[in-house]
Amino acid sequence: MNAVLLGATRGIGRALARALAERGAHISLLGRDPLELSRSAADLEGRGAAGTVGFHSCDLADSDGFGPALDAAFAELGAVDLIVVTAGAFGTQEQLEADPDLCERVLDLDFTKTILFCEQARVRLLAGGGGTLCVFASVAGDRARKPVALYGAAKAGLAHYLDGLDLRFRTSGLRVVTVKPGFVHTAMTEGLRPPPFAASAEVVAASALRGILRGRRVVYAPPIWRALMTVIRALPRPVLRRAAF
Amino acid sequence: MTEIFGWGRYPRMEAHEVRDEDLERASRGGALFRGLGRSYGDASLPARSGGEVVSTTRADRVLAFDPTTGVLRAEAGLSLVELTRVFLPRGFAAPVFPGTGFVTLGGMVAADVHGKNHHSAGTFGRHVRQLRMRVADGRVLEVSDTNEPELFLATQGGMGLTGQILEVELQLRRISSGWLRAESRAYPDIDALVDALRESSQRSPYTMTWSDTTARGGALGRGILITGDWVEPGDAPTKLPRQRTPVEMPLDLPSGVIGAWSLPLMNAAYFHLQRRSRVSVQGPRAFFHPLDGIGHWNRAYGKRGFVQYQCVVPIDRDSGIVRRLFEILVRKGGASFVSVVKDFGAEGRGLLSFPRPGITISLDLPMRGAKTQAVVDRMNDEVAAAGGRIYLAKDALTRAEHFRAMEPRLALWNEVRRKWDPEAKLKSALSVRLLGDDP
Numbered sequence: 001m002n003a004v005l006l007g008a009t010r011g012i013g014r015a016l017a018r019a020l021a022e023r024g025a026h027i028s029l030l031g032r033d034p035l036e037l038s039r040s041a042a043d044l045e046g047r048g049a050a051g052t053v054g055f056h057s058c059d060l061a062d063s064d065g066f067g068p069a070l071d072a073a074f075a076e077l078g079a080v081d082l083i084v085v086t087a088g089a090f091g092t093q094e095q096l097e098a099d100p101d102l103c104e105r106v107l108d109l110d111f112t113k114t115i116l117f118c119e120q121a122r123v124r125l126l127a128g129g130g131g132t133l134c135v136f137a138s139v140a141g142d143r144a145r146k147p148v149a150l151y152g153a154a155k156a157g158l159a160h161y162l163d164g165l166d167l168r169f170r171t172s173g174l175r176v177v178t179v180k181p182g183f184v185h186t187a188m189t190e191g192l193r194p195p196p197f198a199a200s201a202e203v204v205a206a207s208a209l210r211g212i213l214r215g216r217r218v219v220y221a222p223p224i225w226r227a228l229m230t231v232i233r234a235l236p237r238p239v240l241r242r243a244a245f
Numbered sequence: 246m247t248e249i250f251g252w253g254r255y256p257r258m259e260a261h262e263v264r265d266e267d268l269e270r271a272s273r274g275g276a277l278f279r280g281l282g283r284s285y286g287d288a289s290l291p292a293r294s295g296g297e298v299v300s301t302t303r304a305d306r307v308l309a310f311d312p313t314t315g316v317l318r319a320e321a322g323l324s325l326v327e328l329t330r331v332f333l334p335r336g337f338a339a340p341v342f343p344g345t346g347f348v349t350l351g352g353m354v355a356a357d358v359h360g361k362n363h364h365s366a367g368t369f370g371r372h373v374r375q376l377r378m379r380v381a382d383g384r385v386l387e388v389s390d391t392n393e394p395e396l397f398l399a400t401q402g403g404m405g406l407t408g409q410i411l412e413v414e415l416q417l418r419r420i421s422s423g424w425l426r427a428e429s430r431a432y433p434d435i436d437a438l439v440d441a442l443r444e445s446s447q448r449s450p451y452t453m454t455w456s457d458t459t460a461r462g463g464a465l466g467r468g469i470l471i472t473g474d475w476v477e478p479g480d481a482p483t484k485l486p487r488q489r490t491p492v493e494m495p496l497d498l499p500s501g502v503i504g505a506w507s508l509p510l511m512n513a514a515y516f517h518l519q520r521r522s523r524v525s526v527q528g529p530r531a532f533f534h535p536l537d538g539i540g541h542w543n544r545a546y547g548k549r550g551f552v553q554y555q556c557v558v559p560i561d562r563d564s565g566i567v568r569r570l571f572e573i574l575v576r577k578g579g580a581s582f583v584s585v586v587k588d589f590g591a592e593g594r595g596l597l598s599f600p601r602p603g604i605t606i607s608l609d610l611p612m613r614g615a616k617t618q619a620v621v622d623r624m625n626d627e628v629a630a631a632g633g634r635i636y637l638a639k640d641a642l643t644r645a646e647h648f649r650a651m652e653p654r655l656a657l658w659n660e661v662r663r664k665w666d667p668e669a670k671l672k673s674a675l676s677v678r679l680l681g682d683d684p
Binding site for chain 2: 010011014022036039040042043045046047048187190
């Protein structure tokens, strides 16, 4: 398998890249910090990735760089079967309400910029005859809830786009895998009180990889969240108004 | 702010635990580094309540591996379990396996851990080639035998007090297969057990014994000798050993369940179950870390927790010392579930490294306040008089006077520490208790 990953130096992306490396995948990393990228490339080589793991500079905040970074990765790998996007930004509802700049950044990166990146990725995968685009949304996008009203809005919009992408290009060979993790223990959520069913990045990555290999359209990670969100989606509005979650 | 504690769950302390993937950044504040928290006592706790510690466990990248030489360089938070999972299929293993796989590279260096192969392979530090560390003045250095050798040796067994370990470069061991051949045999008392242990260490690279600290009279210290070695590929299963998910201990048992009444029964049951000599082929976890099969087994001791006591005593001058220590345990009610007895080889190079030639005994004592303190004090009297010492990675109750009496090497180590950290900025609850640091 030939895979390009954006945002795989840390957290869930790191865990998923390792799982791919252990399956012997050819990997190319995209990310912001060249030093971090080189260290993660070494890690993946040490863990069994095929050949040399390349890396190219790509900042999710800078959409002009998406095309050139993807072109560099495609040129390096020859053909690409899989593109994974785990990059993103996060803030708690309180932080986002208090800080309009942070709010703009989270909404912009998690919605607009991620979609623009997916568009560039989609074009290149289709030009090569198809492939899998795996993007991390969130259970926070499944239904509006108090603690994730803003973050959840961006992720809901992203999931909506990915749903449409599947409708539009599935028959042309594009497989879109939308991963919806619950709370994950990573640097991004450090300091937050973990709710029930909080999972490690490795568990979430394992769910995502299964989804990728089986071509699932939507993956809840860990899978228990599918049932939980079915219940939460069915809750009457007065209940959600009063609930703390 | 959370309550953190070592594996013995005593003592407990409020702390601000920072987890960061980037140790160079996280080390800037000069906080104590903590790995997987598997030291038993207060070694990984902050100097005062509410202080900061940096958890290294998210910094776990492999940075370089050369399959021709087996030299690995990795971030300090890489765990032994993960190292084994990644490198066993490629024919390499850690040079030294301590009693649990849930330890980090940085933690193994800081405690200069030993394993069943101490008599043949020495401590972990013997296989470390280089460390990247941040010292108290903020500089980041590559430290080795040729670059700042004093700091290199003071850091091995230095309990994280000489600097923060960011990266570790070590020599892995090439293995013939992913399996070990284990042989076990029972012996009727402590003297026979120790004789058999020392004799087997001449032949076997991995040896250790489990001993019953509750058996009295003629059966004092009866136990099981276990020896082993990596097997040749022809004698091993073709598949690699599977890493089963540990069975979790789901809750704290009430604090008295493991105690004076139950321990003799548990020990006797264990002894009689293992009594028949056996040969088996095992994976590394079953052989090196049998207790890792039960997640959070420390909860069996209840909320009050337990302390682990591990000492080493030379036996060339005083061959009765091991028996006397066992007699103290039996008399003072220092009963433990299967204690470990092992012979050590030569002293390592780490300035505060624990092992030295002699016999080491390690046991769990349910925490019973002053009673447990009294057992530890009494044992420490004997160990200090015999020229032995205790293992800081296990310790929670040793007094500073005892520690000083056991450690003639402390002055030299202190000198190196003072040179690199004159104000003792880098400290822990352990260094406050034993080295006189200000909290």
